[in-house]
Amino acid sequence: MAKNNGLTAEKMIAAIEEAKGFVSKACDILHCSRQHWYTKLKEYPTVQAKVDEIREKRTDYVESKMMKLIDDLNPTMIIFYLKTQAKDRGYVERQEVTGADGGAVIVKWDDENND
Numbered sequence: 001m002a003k004n005n006g007l008t009a010e011k012m013i014a015a016i017e018e019a020k021g022f023v024s025k026a027c028d029i030l031h032c033s034r035q036h037w038y039t040k041l042k043e044y045p046t047v048q049a050k051v052d053e054i055r056e057k058r059t060d061y062v063e064s065k066m067m068k069l070i071d072d073l074n075p076t077m078i079i080f081y082l083k084t085q086a087k088d089r090g091y092v093e094r095q096e097v098t099g100a101d102g103g104a105v106i107v108k109w110d111d112e113n114n115d
Helices: 009-018 023-030 034-043 045-071 075-085
Strands: none
Touching: 009 023, 009 034, 009 045, 023 034, 034 045, 045 075
8 A cells, every 4th residue: 555645635635735735835745746636636536626617716816806906997997807808899909810711821932933
């Protein structure tokens, strides 16, 4: 039987909760390497589920703060939101170039006219 260095699913879950989903911080708490963390993570699907849950909650929290800034009419956050969430409405940084009638761009190369 392989030695687990005392790293149980319960200890990993407690550490990832304390670390708010940040693996490097959880590893510091547990005094283990990231490599060891990820090796053990494969053995404990409940830990991966907890990591996913914590990260989802963290994203929800950050999005709520972003929406607060939008409600406060923060122009930077409004622009960021539109560029990331309203691309289908034309809020994009880049331009897509197409050929005639939306087709492919055709490049014709004439060696005689180039030095």
